[in-house]
Structures are given as structure tokens and as C-alpha cells.
Amino acid sequence: MSILWLRFALACYFIGLVYAFVALRRTSDLFSRIALHAASLGMVFHFVSLVELFLSGHVVWASVHNGESLLAFLSMTFFMVTYAIYKTTSPGVVVFPIVFFLTFVAAVDQQPVLLTSFVSNKGWLVAHIILIFTGYAALVLSFGASLLYLVQERRLKSKQPASLTSFLPALEVIDQIGYRSLLLGFPFMTLGLLTGSVVALTTYGRVDFLDPKILLSLLMWAVYMVMVFTRWNSGWRGRRAAVLATFAFVAAVVAWAANYFSTIHRFAAS
Amino acid sequence: MRFQLIGVNHNSAPLEVRERLAIPESRLPDACRDLSVHPGIEEAMVLSTCNRVEFIAHTTNGHADLRGFLHQHFQLKPEELEPHLYEFREKDAVRHVFRVASSLDSMVVGEAQILGQVKEAYATARAVGSVRGQLDQLFTRAFAVAKRVRTETEVGSSSVSIASVAVELAKKIFGTLQGKTVFIVGAGKMSELAARHLLAHGCASIFVSNRTYDRAVGLAHKFSGQAIKFDDLYNTCDRADIVITSTGSPHAIFRREHGEQFLQRRKNKPMFFIDIAVPRDVSPDMAKLDGIFTYDLDDLQQAVSSHVADRRKEAELAEAIISIEVERFEARLHTLDVVPTIVSLQEHLETIRQAEIDRVRGRMGHLTPEQELAVEALTRGIINKVMHTPITTLKTAAKESEATTVIDVVRRLFNLHEKEKGVASQANKESTAKKEVETRH
DSSP: OHHHHHHHHHHHHHHHHHHHHHHTTOOOHHHHHHHHHHHHHHHHHHHHHHHHHHHTOSOGGGSHHHHHHHHHHHHHHHHHHHHHHHOOOTTHHHHHHHHHHHHHHHHHOSSOEEEOSOOSOHHHHHHHHHHHHHHHHHHHHHHHHHHHHHHHHHHHHHTOTHHHHOSSOOHHHHHHHHHHHHHHHHHHHHHHHHHHHHHHHHHHSSOOTTSHHHHHHHHHHHHHHHHHHHHHHHOOOTHHHHHHHHHHHHHHHHHHHGGGTOSSSOEEEO | OOEEEEEEETTTSOHHHHHHHOOOGGGHHHHHHHHHTSTTEEEEEEEEOSSEEEEEEEESSSOOOHHHHHHHHHTOOHHHHGGGOEEEEHHHHHHHHHHHHTTSSSSSTTOSHHHHHHHHHHHHHHHHTOOOSHHHHHHHHHHHHHHHHHHHSSTTTTOOOHHHHHHHHHHHHHSOOTTOEEEEESOOHHHHHHHHHHHHTTOOEEEEEOSSHHHHHHHHHHTTOEEEOGGGHHHHGGGOSEEEEOOOOSSOSBOHHHHHHHHHHTTTOOEEEEEOOSSOSBOGGGGGSTTEEEEEHHHHHHHHHHHHHHTHHHHHHHHHHHHHHHHHHHHHHHHHHHHHHHHHHHHHHHHHHHHHHHHHHHHHOOOOHHHHHHHHHHHHHHHHHHHHHHHHHHHHHHHSTTHHHHHHHHHHHHTOHHHHHHHHHOHHHHHHHHHHHHHHO
């Protein structure tokens, strides 16, 4: 059943996806409201899907597709929180396509790949997954915001009349969204890595720093820290911040892909 | 109607050209005087605002060489100026003046500042004596038309002035303006207005700097802000989020290196420069810096053009009013042209009447007061009856193009040539008579 609910969610997110493409060209209040409602409905289906998964009793959280589904849900949660605070749907331009992609991948494959490693401490594992994914979701939002910052900055600099009527929120608001989600995501990411280390320690007795997964995760974390630091120390924003955010995002994607190469953090067909 | 107008505005010429033609307030009287003594020109007025520089003249033959004057006055080569100039004559010049005063030709259609600027230019030209009869009538009428447009249409109702556009842009950068700091560089009316708008939208504190420190103190006092010595400008400026600059400096006072300093000191927090100075105060390469947004007058125009569409309908209504007013003014001027002739005619006949009464009085012997009155009434009646047709014809002709021909004929018929001069010299008498004529018809 879980996958059926997920597919309903996917259908709703599709409207969000269409919105993301339309919003880039023109502003429509009605459409952004529709997209928002569709996304909310999608989240309800999505939530039901996740709950069913959880109630099924297996530790299937650690499967690639369920992980993607969870990440999509958390990203949407961040998006909704942002909407509640700033009353803007514009981060959806970036968030919706990513969420749609994640949900799509999770919803099409009926046979999830599972983490084969034997994990002795399930509590730590669940904590690790949720923390890391919350960190990822914050990163997704922050990445989206830094792209929007660039767009809005360019519009204001191009001095076109459209910059006054643009659907994008004020530059400083976008900046705040990006910075706050960055700050929020950092502790989650850090704690996620720490709990991951605990899981590794309890399972293998050591942390193999040369494992691609761990190496890339550490790299991603380092970029993340550089972003937070440069922002806090010298107020980097705009182009430089966007470059860093893109870099962190790419590192995150690569770290995720590293699951396929890692010896200890591996998913395999069940 | 021998009006001529030449000039450039924000549509015809880029800022670079307007910068070179702009005439500072202090030199405006001289410009008016120079133009008024140019060959073929009877009266002259010069209007120089941020968005337009216009030379308006009443000429002897309607074909004065205004271009020649421009090239001579500004010492520019004809080809530099030519592509940006517009010239209007007669009715078109009247229409243009009406449109400008009514704010239909403004960068922000319907903004109220232009009328004040035209009034100031008019006052300056009057003080110098370069505006007398015809231009005086033209501008008095233009002010009335502007008032009519303002009251009868909605063109000015949601007036988006440069100032409020600046506020909107600031909001697009900063979101809320609460707690933001404004820096006014160069105490001018426009910057004062913009600052007032920004404060009304929540900006918290204000700095004012001016080359004349006393003016800065005065303006700072007005906004309960802080006056900054001009020498301390660069050390203080990074504390401001929004800088409104409008100094009369011939060179840019904010350059790229200043921008880099500011950004470093304020940890790359964005800064918004509103440059309403002509010539510009902020050098164009400032805009290349991340986090610095500069808008000069032309950019503001682009930003407001989206609002123009909303008002197009009202503007059309206003244009219709202007067309009617132009016709009316033209008719009125023609009517005024025939007035001296009518007055001379009346006086001529009155002289004849008096002379005839005096001549026959001796033969009639003593007359009772009633008889006196009857004679008076009889003669006056005859004259009025006789005069009725010529005067009506003159007034009708006045509205047509044949006015001058008819006037000529009437003058010749009654031999009015010499007398007319005498009438013209009696200015007071004439104006009273004009009113009489107008009320009678």
C-alpha cells in the first residue's frame, strides 16, 4: 500500500513541478496557490506512505528508495516551514523538481534495494538516517535559495521593470532563507555524521576513513562548514555563496552515490 | 501664435546628452536673457530639469533659428545634438507645453513635481523680463490646463514618483525597510522627497552630508537625523543601506574602489545607491560589484514604465482635454489679435460721434437733460447697429485662418492704422476694453 500512497503524492508533486517551470516565466497568484495546495495534499499522502512503511516493521528505512522518499518528504517540510515564515512559494522553483525526482525514483521501483550490512544498533541507525536526511533537506533548500538569490540579483541589476513585479521575494529575504536553513542544517548534518560513526564503530569496531562513502561525506561536511564560516565571518553571499552551495550540493549527491562503491555503507539488491 | 520650442527630454536623449545640456539654477536667468536677445526672438523661457532641457520662445516670424542658438550657447557640434533634439512650432509647441505642465510628458506620467518646476522656470524668466505678453499667456493657460487635468482625470491620483519607485526597489532588495539607514548626499528637493518616502516606510535613521555643512545640518534637523561633514563621507557611508545622492559634482563621487571599501566594512551586506544627480554621482562600474545596486535616473524610468501602462487610459482622457485646450487657446489668441482692431474701431467711431454732436449742438440751441439723453441714445444706437456686423465678422474671422485678412480690410476701410498705435500704448485702457468685448460677446 505504501507505494500506492507515494504515487498519489507523486501526482500532486507533479503540479508543483509544472508550477516550477511556469513560475520562471511569469507570475500567477492563482497558480502558486494551486501548487501550494497540491503540494500540501501530496505531503499528506507522502506522510501516510511513510507511516505505513514504518508500521510494516522492517528496517526498510535504510533502503535507497525509502531513503529518497524520506528525503523528499523532509525537503517538502522545510519548504512548507519557509512558506509559513516568509509567505513565499518561490523556493519551490528549485525544491519541487528535486522532490519530484526523488519521489519519482522512489515510487517507480517496487523492489527496494536494502542495506545489507548487519547493523546491531537499530536505534542509532534510525537516528543517523533521520539526522542526515534533515541535513540534506536543509542543504537542498539552501542550495535553492542561493540559486534564487542569483536570479533576483541579476534581475535587480538588469534594471528591467520586471524586477519590480517579479514573483521572487526580496533579495535579503532569500538570503535569510538560505542562511537560516544552512545554519539549521549544519548541526543535523554534524550529528548525523557522528551517529553514523557510532553505528560504524558498534558494527565494525572502527571507522574506515579511506572508504569512499566516509571520505566524501567528510568532504561534504567540510564544504558545509566552509560555507557557514565564510558567511558568518565575511558575509559571503551572491555568486560566491552560490558557488559554494553548488559545490556542497554536488558533494552531497556524490556522497549519496558513493553508497554504491562503499564497502561498509552499501546497498544491495535484496 | 508664433511659438517655437526646442529641447531634449528623457525619451529623446540619453542621460549623457542631458547632462551636457543641463543648466544649473544659478545660470538660468542668463540663459533666458541670452535666448531673448537671439535674432528673431521676442520672448524666451528656459526649462531645465533632470529629465528635460527645453527652450521656449515667441518669435517675430515663427522661424527663428533655435538650433543655431543651442549650438552657440553650448558650443556643441550640430551632429552631437541633432539626433536627440525635438522642435515644435505654433500649435504643436502649445500642445507640448500643456503636456509637460500636465505631467503627461513626464518620465512618471502624472507625477506632481514637474508643474512646480515649470512654475519656477516661468518665475525666473519673468523676473528677468524675458517673458511678457504671449509667453505669459501661454504659461498662465498651461498652469490652468494642468490643474484641469489633475482634477478631471485620475492621472495623478496614484502618483508613482521617482521617490516611491525608489522605495519599491529598496523593498525588493531589503524586504522590509524597518531599521534601515538612509544617507542623503547633497541636500536637494528630490533627495529630500525620496528620504521622506523611505522614512515613511520604516527606515530608522538618516545621515545627511552636503558640501555646505550648514545645509546638511538644516536638513538633518528636519528628519531628526545626523549631519556628516563632507570630508567624513567615505568613512561613514558604509553604515548606510540606502544612499540617495544628488550633488552638483561634475565627476562621480562614488567609484568602484569606494564600493569595495564599503562592502568589506559592512561584511558584504547589500547597498542601494539611488543616483538622482545629473551628471551622475555614482560611476557606472560600481554596479559591477556584487551586492551593490545602483539606479540612476534613466534606470528609474525603466522601473516605472510598468506603471505607465496602468495609467494609459487616464492619460488618454488627459490628452483629449489637452487637445480641447489647445484649440481653445489658439482661438483665444486669435480673438486677442482682433481685439485691438475692435477697440480702435470703437474709438474711431466714438470720436466721430462726439465731433458730430459738438458740431450740431450750436444749431440745436439749448437742450433739456431729457433731450440730451435722447440725442446720446440715438447716436450711440446708430453706431452700435452699424458696428455690430463688422465686430461679429471680426470675431468670427478670428477663429478662422483668414483673421489677418479681415483685420487688414477693416483697418483699411476705417483708416485705423495710425490710431492702432495709440491704442497699443494705452495698455490699461486696452485691457479694460478687452474685458468689455469679451463680456459682450
